[in-house]
Amino acid sequence: MAASRSISIAIIGSGGAGALTTVDSLLETAAAAGWQGLFTRTMGPQIRGGEAAGLLRLAVDPVESLPDRFDLMIGIDWLNAHRFGAEIKAGNQTLVISDPRGGDLPPMVTQSGARVVEIAMKEMAKAIPDGRPNMIALGIAGRLLGFTVEQAFAPIAKRLADKGPAAIEASLAGIKVGFGAAAGIDFGVQLAAPKPSKVRRWLLSGNEATALGAIRGGIRFAAAYPITPATEILEWLAPNLTKVGGTLLQAEDELAAINMIIGASYGGTPALTATSGPGLSLMIEALGLATSAEIPIVVVDVMRGGPSTGIPTKSEQGDLNIAIYGMHGDAPHLVLAPQSVGDCVFTTQWATYLAEALQAPAIILSDQFMGQSRAAIERPADVAFIGARSIASEISGPYMRHAMTANGVSPMAIPGTRGGQYTADGLTHSERATPTSGAADHLAQLDKRRDKLDRFNFGDHWASVEGAGDLAVITWGSLTGAAREAIALAAADGIDARMVAPRLLAPVLPERMAAALAGVKRILVVEQTHGGQFNKFLRAHYDLPAPVRVFNRPGPLPITAGEIHRAIAVWR
Amino acid sequence: MSSVAYKQADYKSDVKPIWCPGCGDYHVLMSFGRAFAQLGLPPEQIAVISGIGCSSRIPAYTNCYGFHGVHGRSLALAAGLKVTRPDLTVVVASGDGDGYSIGGNHFLHACRRNIDMTYVVMDNHIYGMTKGQPSPTTEPEFDTALSPGGTRVRPFHPLVVALASGANFIARCFSGDPNQTADVLAEAIKHPGFSFIEILSPCVTFRPDEKAWKDQVHPAPVTETSDQGKAARRLMTDDGFNIGILYRGTRTPYQPAAGATNIDLSELEKDFEL
Numbered sequence: 001m002a003a004s005r006s007i008s009i010a011i012i013g014s015g016g017a018g019a020l021t022t023v024d025s026l027l028e029t030a031a032a033a034g035w036q037g038l039f040t041r042t043m044g045p046q047i048r049g050g051e052a053a054g055l056l057r058l059a060v061d062p063v064e065s066l067p068d069r070f071d072l073m074i075g076i077d078w079l080n081a082h083r084f085g086a087e088i089k090a091g092n093q094t095l096v097i098s099d100p101r102g103g104d105l106p107p108m109v110t111q112s113g114a115r116v117v118e119i120a121m122k123e124m125a126k127a128i129p130d131g132r133p134n135m136i137a138l139g140i141a142g143r144l145l146g147f148t149v150e151q152a153f154a155p156i157a158k159r160l161a162d163k164g165p166a167a168i169e170a171s172l173a174g175i176k177v178g179f180g181a182a183a184g185i186d187f188g189v190q191l192a193a194p195k196p197s198k199v200r201r202w203l204l205s206g207n208e209a210t211a212l213g214a215i216r217g218g219i220r221f222a223a224a225y226p227i228t229p230a231t232e233i234l235e236w237l238a239p240n241l242t243k244v245g246g247t248l249l250q251a252e253d254e255l256a257a258i259n260m261i262i263g264a265s266y267g268g269t270p271a272l273t274a275t276s277g278p279g280l281s282l283m284i285e286a287l288g289l290a291t292s293a294e295i296p297i298v299v300v301d302v303m304r305g306g307p308s309t310g311i312p313t314k315s316e317q318g319d320l321n322i323a324i325y326g327m328h329g330d331a332p333h334l335v336l337a338p339q340s341v342g343d344c345v346f347t348t349q350w351a352t353y354l355a356e357a358l359q360a361p362a363i364i365l366s367d368q369f370m371g372q373s374r375a376a377i378e379r380p381a382d383v384a385f386i387g388a389r390s391i392a393s394e395i396s397g398p399y400m401r402h403a404m405t406a407n408g409v410s411p412m413a414i415p416g417t418r419g420g421q422y423t424a425d426g427l428t429h430s431e432r433a434t435p436t437s438g439a440a441d442h443l444a445q446l447d448k449r450r451d452k453l454d455r456f457n458f459g460d461h462w463a464s465v466e467g468a469g470d471l472a473v474i475t476w477g478s479l480t481g482a483a484r485e486a487i488a489l490a491a492a493d494g495i496d497a498r499m500v501a502p503r504l505l506a507p508v509l510p511e512r513m514a515a516a517l518a519g520v521k522r523i524l525v526v527e528q529t530h531g532g533q534f535n536k537f538l539r540a541h542y543d544l545p546a547p548v549r550v551f552n553r554p555g556p557l558p559i560t561a562g563e564i565h566r567a568i569a570v571w572r
Numbered sequence: 573m574s575s576v577a578y579k580q581a582d583y584k585s586d587v588k589p590i591w592c593p594g595c596g597d598y599h600v601l602m603s604f605g606r607a608f609a610q611l612g613l614p615p616e617q618i619a620v621i622s623g624i625g626c627s628s629r630i631p632a633y634t635n636c637y638g639f640h641g642v643h644g645r646s647l648a649l650a651a652g653l654k655v656t657r658p659d660l661t662v663v664v665a666s667g668d669g670d671g672y673s674i675g676g677n678h679f680l681h682a683c684r685r686n687i688d689m690t691y692v693v694m695d696n697h698i699y700g701m702t703k704g705q706p707s708p709t710t711e712p713e714f715d716t717a718l719s720p721g722g723t724r725v726r727p728f729h730p731l732v733v734a735l736a737s738g739a740n741f742i743a744r745c746f747s748g749d750p751n752q753t754a755d756v757l758a759e760a761i762k763h764p765g766f767s768f769i770e771i772l773s774p775c776v777t778f779r780p781d782e783k784a785w786k787d788q789v790h791p792a793p794v795t796e797t798s799d800q801g802k803a804a805r806r807l808m809t810d811d812g813f814n815i816g817i818l819y820r821g822t823r824t825p826y827q828p829a830a831g832a833t834n835i836d837l838s839e840l841e842k843d844f845e846l
Binding site: 031032200201202203204208212215216220221223240242243244245246247248249251252253255256257259260261262263264265266267268269271285286288289293376379413415416417418419420421422423424425426427433434435 | 615632642646647650680681830831832833839841843846
């Protein structure tokens with residue numbers, strides 16, 4: 001049997017069948033045994049009764065993207081599986097486990113040439129008191145992946161700890177039956193042994209990572225309005241902010257949420273809200289206010305398919321334009337994008353630090369793929385970026401809230417400070433913060449707000465710049481992992497490519513980009529938008545020194561390393 | 573309470589108001605200073621938060637901390653400030669367009685949330701800053717360029733809405749009586765929870781008819797009540813010119829509990845560790 005550095009599994013069922021729980025616990029089992037992994041959920045909009053699939057990739061090395069084809073596919077049932085269309089691909093090497101009473105095989109299986117093995121999971125579950133077919137599936141998958149019953153059962157036992165012995169017994173019995181059912185099956189692939197790791201290892205979602213990064217960066221207030229797929233950030237912050245002396249307030253809408261965080265930050269408390277595209281659209285006016293009044297705030301946009309309500313449960317990078325250009329007037333602000341589940345910790349922490357240092361709003365563009373995936377990763381390193389704004393504490397004479405300074409940042413008086421009274425304003429104002437409609441003050445403050453961003457030294461974190469090949473792949477956000485993997489695949493074909501993935505999208509850093517692209521002969525821009533927003537953004541702000549091709553397509557299908565690899569291979 | 577004695581003038585900034593001569597809002601500004609002085613509040617401990625409109629210009633005319641934000645969202649901004657800075661006295665200033673139209677939803681939820689702050693709406697039944705369009709409190713027959721022949725739409729009843737939504741203190745004042753307004757404002761600030769004061773503040777430019785308000789207002793012929801049923805009847809049968817404290821509730825204000833601040837952040841990571 002061949003030892004593979006990566007194995008991928010898809011478990012599919014109707015919503016409520018427990019496919020997601022099954023895959024989540026497989027990830028936990030594999031993570032506990034030392035492998036790295038990524039679990040992506042894909043589902044329709046229904047809360048129950050729709051289609052749901054857990055997509056899992058386990059590997060020896062860090063996993064940040066999904067495969068082109070799955071090695072193992074288990075259909076607990078196929079009732080709504082056709083709705084996934086091309087989203088979950090099987091190939092002629094795929095092993096498909098199917099319940100003969102689970103409905104017709106979907107075209108993605110029948111058209112693939114995959115080997116299909118029938119196991120009557122429902123029947124088997126019925127024979128166990130309180131038995132559930134997804135536990136049979138877990139047993140099958142556990143056996144095929146080479147785990148023991150105990151390993152496969154451990155995460156389930158933890159989950160069911162408060163459900164009583166009957167539920168635990170039923171699950172264990174189901175897993176054992178699944179193990180038995182898989183006994184004679186030759187999977188044909190085996191995961192290579194995990195690398196020993198000295199670093200502590202974590203299992204978390206991108207949304208949880210984002211929330212942790214926020215607290216690490218100093219966020220102590222969050223305003224919350226629920227929206228898919230960002231809600232988990234707020235749900236994690238609700239109990240955890242309280243633990244660190246912070247507060248979360250549920251807002252009546254996104255208009256309130258953004259204004260609440262502006263109010264909290266004006267009072268001296270670093271503040272954040274999290275939303276998705278429709279919410280960001282509502283927040284734009286107040287983001288302009290925070291820019292004008294120089295109030296630091298952090299807004300996380302976990303992007304989903306758009307425009308309008310779009311595809312709430314699936315990923316896309318289509319909010320780039322609104323994040324960069326959404327505000328009316330000239331409104332320089334920060335836009336950042338994390339590059340992986342683990343990087344959500346760093347990027348959110350850094351964004352908080354930058355917002356506070358520059359007294360400007362920061363928009364973080366995460367996405368559904370990263371936000372709602374759970375990954376087994378090495379613990380992200382501690383970094384020193386803790387938000388600390390310039391504060392005016394000893395004030396004598398008239399307080400100049402928006403005073404001209406060498407770096408463009410003016411010390412901020414926090415309410416309660418004697419002599420620092422001023423009125424923060426969205427109106428064009430003087431250094432003293434007094435409203436004015438004069439040309440000189442208008443220009444001076446526009447210059448100040450631009451210059452404070454332009455003069456800041458963002459350091460090496462602005463982008464992931466890797467390799468030195470003739471061909472540069474420029475990408476961003478959650479596609480960074482797939483691009484990195486594609487470049488490794490291309491290297492095996494003898495193509496030497498480099499990657500430039502900006503973590504900081506605004507302000508733009510032309511000199512840094514020029515250095516990163518020095519000597520390139522060909523450029524491939526990779527993005528998940530329909531309109532090529534990132535390509536247009538790059539062309540507007542950067543001199544790209546070589547011919548450019550663009551590989552872009554919209555969601556909801558995740559862009560895989562294989563697709564990017566093929567785009568690299570034909571661009572020579 | 574501070575040991576320093578403050579005067580009304582201590583709360584006034586050197587910024588010259590943009591208001592028209594004779595605007596009712598000048599008197600409201602005066603009442604703010606009187607109420608703050610009466611309570612002996614240090615100016616730097618007060619935050620005056622507003623949205624957009626003539627009345628929302630008031631923060632910069634005070635010598636307090638202020639925030640002149642976007643249209644209609646002052647209550648939300650103030651909520652974020654107050655829950656994170658419960659030590660501050662938070663007063664929110666708005667008008668009938670800012671507060672009842674674009675900001676209407678926030679009004680409901682601010683009443684419901686009952687955070688300890690005071691909401692002052694200077695109601696002149698018109699959009700003044702945009703030159704005379706009908707607001708939610710404009711009479712149905714009032715003729716404007718935007719509503720020739722009148723809106724024919726029933727006016728909004730802010731006091732009833734406030735009561736139904738959970739406001740903990742409801743009063744009506746007339747800007748032309750700054751002493752009485754100051755007294756009510758001081759009571760509202762002292763009262764725990766969300767206090768709402770509707771101040772009839774004439775727009776002499778676009779509603780010259782409102783100059784007659786000074787003859788129409790009268791002390792409410794009732795005593796204060798904390799009975800919501802009584803208050804509901806009183807407000808529903810109100811003539812719109814009753815002046816005074818009309819309801820004083822007993823709800824406990826909302827203030828999220830503050831946790832410890834000296835926690836080691838690695839505690840939070842335990843959820844994630846394998």
